[in-house]
Each structure stands twice: as structure tokens, then as C-alpha cells.
Amino acid sequence: MxxxxxxxxxxxxxxxxxxxxxxxxxxxxxxxxxxxxxxxxxxxxxxxxxxxxxxxxxxxxxxxxxxxxxxxxxxxxxxxxxxxxxxxxxxxxxRRKRRKGEEAPARIVFTNFKGGSAKTTSSVHFAQFMALAGYRVLFVDLDSQGSATAQFGFDPAYEAGLDQSFAAWTAARAEGRIDSLDVAALCRRTYWPTIDLVPAGAALSAAEEALAKRAASAEAEETLYFDEFNAFLAALPTRYDIVVVDTRPDVNMLMTTALHAATGIVVPTRATMTDLASTGEFFAHLASYMAEFAKAFGAGLQPAFTRILITDFDPTDRSQEALFSLARDRFGKMVLPEPFLHSRILGTAGLGKETLYEYEPTTDRAACQRALNSINAVNRLIERDVLAAWTKASSAKRN
Structure with a gap:
């Protein structure tokens, strides 16, 4: 062969x-x-x-x-x-389950350079946590691997083609046919009644290429690539409170345009030197990009909050505990004080593509509850940031 x-x-x-x-x-x-x-x-x-x-x-x-x-x-x-x-x-x-009329939907982007950081796991759990708390959620998968898409029961190879993913938007915008695109149809209903999904698959490479071409040839403000995700969200129905975005773990145009729309950025990473070094490079990239963008266009990325989330954390591992403490000491409030604990229950649930919120254990309920308590604590902190961002935005509008 x-x-x-x-x-x-x-x-x-x-x-x-x-x-x-x-x-x-x-x-x-x-x-x-x-x-x-x-x-x-x-x-x-x-x-x-x-x-x-x-x-x-x-x-x-x-x-x-x-x-x-x-x-x-x-x-x-x-x-x-x-x-x-x-x-x-x-x-x-x-029960604070809806954004108020003057508040825009919050856009929370989960991103990092490093694969294996539990980025998709964290973003899907956050979306489901917010749905359980009463919010209306749109999950946008911008990772061509389609792991989150598969988690929600869709097949990335057959249900996330050029006409079924964010690639449909970039193609329609490039060809000047946005008016004929049914943008709302890209938001697929899932088995979670208040979570819709924009799925992802290999076809997203077309969107990546379209944005790269636009970045290389942009001459007028309306053609600039960095506004692409903002424009997409603005064209959607106003029924969502939260937009959760999962990005590909590398430097790419889809991640960049999502960051320009972000209310909040969550950077998952494991507490190892390798992972934290990669996370350092991610922030170096962001800093360099923001400086260059500000020089060329003025104000650029302005998220209301950015948080580092420690994942797959084993509190009995002294090296992980030391690195977690060091990160909190050096970076302060940027590091979420609650880590997402390591648990074999995640692997057990994952065999059936279930999250901790979907999995119902038949044995070892205590281990499952520990894992749930951990991710709930993380998600409450991110929700608190969302509420604070809404409050700040509302106050700014009134003033």
C-alpha cells in the first residue's frame, strides 16, 4: 500500500x-x-x-x-x-439568568497554544454550566478538529462542511452575498435545550484561508479580517446571553478574530513547566500582536477580563502545587484561584462523550462529586467575571 x-x-x-x-x-x-x-x-x-x-x-x-x-x-x-x-x-x-436589555451577549473565548490543556473540556463544561444556571448559550467551535462538535453529538466529518460552519460566513462575506445567507441556520439546536452550536470540522480551513487573504489585502476598514467574528455575531438573532468559543491550539486567524470580539479570555493550562512555558509564549504573542495592532490601527484587543485556568490539577503533586502557588503569586487575580482538578471520572465519562454534567455514576459517586465541585467552583468564578463585565458596561452606558 x-x-x-x-x-x-x-x-x-x-x-x-x-x-x-x-x-x-x-x-x-x-x-x-x-x-x-x-x-x-x-x-x-x-x-x-x-x-x-x-x-x-x-x-x-x-x-x-x-x-x-x-x-x-x-x-x-x-x-x-x-x-x-x-x-x-x-x-x-x-436565577440571574438573562442579560439585561442594555447588555450585549458576553463572548468568552477559551484559547492557548498548547494542545492537551483541557481547553475544549473547559469550554464545553462552562457552556453547560451556564445553561444549567438559566442562560441562553451559543457555542461556536472554531477548532477544525471538531472535538467540541463531536461532544455535542455531531459528526465533524459529515455535519460541519463549508455550508454548515463559520466557513459559510467567511465565504459569503468574501463573495458579497451576506444578504442571502441564513446566518441563524448555522446555529444548530443541540440536545441541551438552551445551547445552540456552530459546528466545526476540516472545512474550517477555508475560513482560515479566507481570513489570511483578507489580512494580506485589506485596504478599507470594512474588509479587515479582525472584525469578522464581531460581524458574524452582530448578524445573529439576539436570543443568546453567552457566546462560548473554542479555538484551535496554535497561532491562527480564526483565534485572532475571535479574540477581537472577546468579553473575556480564558487560558487553560496544566501546572507543568512545559505547559506554563507554552502559555508564556502565548502571552508573548498576544503582547506583541496587541502592540503592533495598536500602532497600526489604534486600540485593539480590549477584553473585560483575562484569566489563566489551571487544569488537570493534582493537589497531591508537590511540583504542581508549587507551580500553581508561584503563578498565583506572580500573576495575581489573572490566575483563577480554583483549579480544575484531575479526575479519572472525566475519562470514564468521556468514553461515552459525556461531560461531568451529563454523566451519572453507578459507583464511586464521591469521586464524581469532587470533580463536579471543582468544575462548578471554576465556572462560578468565570460567571462572576461575566456579571461584573455586564455591570461595568451598563454603568458606562448610563454615564
């Missing part, structure tokens, strides 16, 4: 395996479905005592059989959240 045939064989076999895996995971409807939530889980998500929740379920859903009251669907959680009284309880945070 020559090299060409060998490469094609590898592609065909692995694509077929991915297709079969997705069909098995999504059976019988050929799409993933979201599990229901126990009353104890639901009470935690809504921030109310379990006894109060049981009484509320009986009152709100009187026609449910007693056996059906022990678990709640995502939609039922949303219904209950709407009728909960606002108080100073922990549930108040979760």
Missing part, C-alpha cells in the same frame, strides 16, 4: 469509527439526549433546600405521578427557576 492509499485508509477507518460511535451514543433517535436530574441535584442547581423543592414540584406539576417527581427534566428545571422567589440565597445567582 503506497502512502496515499495508506493515509486514505486511516481516514476512512477512523471516520467510520467516529460515525459508528456517534450513532451508538445517540441511539435510538441518532441524536444525543440529555438525562434527567435527581431531586438532590436539582435542589443544588436551583439553590433551594430539597424539602422546599419537593413541595414546589408537587404544587407546580400536580399531574405528575409520584414516581415521576423524583427526577426533573432540563425544561422542568427551567419552569421551576422562573417561579422561584428571588432572595439572598445561593439560588439568586442561578
Amino acid at each position: 503506497d502512502q496515499l492509499a495508506a493515509f486514505r485508509n486511516v481516514a476512512e477507518v477512523l471516520r467510520a469509527a467516529q460515525r459508528v460511535a456517534i450513532e451508538v451514543e445517540n441511539a435510538p433517535e441518532k441524536r444525543k439526549t440529555l438525562r434527567s436530574f435527581s431531586l438532590s441535584e436539582s435542589a443544588g442547581l436551583l439553590g433551594v433546600p430539597p424539602a422546599d423543592l419537593r413541595a414546589l414540584v408537587r404544587a407546580r406539576f400536580p399531574n405528575l405521578a409520584p414516581a415521576s417527581r423524583s427526577r426533573l427534566s432540563f425544561d422542568q428545571l427551567g419552569t421551576l427557576r422562573e417561579v422561584l422567589p428571588v432572595s439572598a440565597s445561593p439560588g439568586e445567582r442561578a
Whole structure:
């Protein structure tokens, strides 16, 4: 077998395996479905005592059989959240579920140079956390590997082509046919009722090429590549509160145009010297780019916040603990004080392309809960940054 045939064989076999895996995971409807939530889980998500929740379920859903009251669907959680009284309880945070009219949707970009930093894992978990808290979320996959796309039950090889991904927008804009593009149709419904997805696959290379050509030939402001993602988001329906973006782990045009639109930037990295060195190079690139951009065009990247997220963290590893402490000491509030803990549960859940929010353990529930507590703590901190950015933006408009 020559090299060409060998490469094609590898592609065909692995694509077929991915297709079969997705069909098995999504059976019988050929799409993933979201599990229901126990009353104890639901009470935690809504921030109310379990006894109060049981009484509320009986009152709100009187026609449910007693056996059906022990678990709640995502939609039922949303219904209950709407009728909960606002108080100073922990549930108040979760019930702040919509941006206010004067607030633009928050755009949170997860990015780094280093592969294996849990960038996709972190971004997908954040999107699902925000959905569970009551926000309306758009997830935009800008990584041609399509890992997040597959996580949401879509096949990157067959459901994220030129007309089904961000590449459709760049092509339409380059050809002057934006008016004929149904931009909203690029936002695919997922099995999470309040999360839509702009999928990604190998076809995104066309968008990368289009942006590179625009960067090389831009002569008028309206053709400049860096505004591409902003323009795309501006053309979308206004139904979203949060836009979560997963980017490719290297220097690329898609990442750059997403950063120009970012309300917040989250940089996941492991607490190893290799990973932190790579993260250092990422920030060196950002600093150099921002300086050059400001010199050429004036103000450039201006996110409301940038955070370094330590992932795959083992608190029993002295070297990781030392590096985490060093990062916090040197970079202060830029480092999220809560790391995303290492857990074998992530691997177990990942076998079925499930997140911690989707996985329901049959054994070792304590380990699963530790992992959930960890990612919840991380996501609450990022949510807090989002709320602060909204508040600051609203105050600026009033003044």
C-alpha cells in the first residue's frame, strides 16, 4: 500500500469509527439526549433546600405521578427557576439568568497554544454550566478538529462542511452575498435545550484561508479580517446571553478574530513547566500582536477580563502545587484561584462523550462529586467575571 492509499485508509477507518460511535451514543433517535436530574441535584442547581423543592414540584406539576417527581427534566428545571422567589440565597445567582436589555451577549473565548490543556473540556463544561444556571448559550467551535462538535453529538466529518460552519460566513462575506445567507441556520439546536452550536470540522480551513487573504489585502476598514467574528455575531438573532468559543491550539486567524470580539479570555493550562512555558509564549504573542495592532490601527484587543485556568490539577503533586502557588503569586487575580482538578471520572465519562454534567455514576459517586465541585467552583468564578463585565458596561452606558 503506497502512502496515499495508506493515509486514505486511516481516514476512512477512523471516520467510520467516529460515525459508528456517534450513532451508538445517540441511539435510538441518532441524536444525543440529555438525562434527567435527581431531586438532590436539582435542589443544588436551583439553590433551594430539597424539602422546599419537593413541595414546589408537587404544587407546580400536580399531574405528575409520584414516581415521576423524583427526577426533573432540563425544561422542568427551567419552569421551576422562573417561579422561584428571588432572595439572598445561593439560588439568586442561578436565577440571574438573562442579560439585561442594555447588555450585549458576553463572548468568552477559551484559547492557548498548547494542545492537551483541557481547553475544549473547559469550554464545553462552562457552556453547560451556564445553561444549567438559566442562560441562553451559543457555542461556536472554531477548532477544525471538531472535538467540541463531536461532544455535542455531531459528526465533524459529515455535519460541519463549508455550508454548515463559520466557513459559510467567511465565504459569503468574501463573495458579497451576506444578504442571502441564513446566518441563524448555522446555529444548530443541540440536545441541551438552551445551547445552540456552530459546528466545526476540516472545512474550517477555508475560513482560515479566507481570513489570511483578507489580512494580506485589506485596504478599507470594512474588509479587515479582525472584525469578522464581531460581524458574524452582530448578524445573529439576539436570543443568546453567552457566546462560548473554542479555538484551535496554535497561532491562527480564526483565534485572532475571535479574540477581537472577546468579553473575556480564558487560558487553560496544566501546572507543568512545559505547559506554563507554552502559555508564556502565548502571552508573548498576544503582547506583541496587541502592540503592533495598536500602532497600526489604534486600540485593539480590549477584553473585560483575562484569566489563566489551571487544569488537570493534582493537589497531591508537590511540583504542581508549587507551580500553581508561584503563578498565583506572580500573576495575581489573572490566575483563577480554583483549579480544575484531575479526575479519572472525566475519562470514564468521556468514553461515552459525556461531560461531568451529563454523566451519572453507578459507583464511586464521591469521586464524581469532587470533580463536579471543582468544575462548578471554576465556572462560578468565570460567571462572576461575566456579571461584573455586564455591570461595568451598563454603568458606562448610563454615564
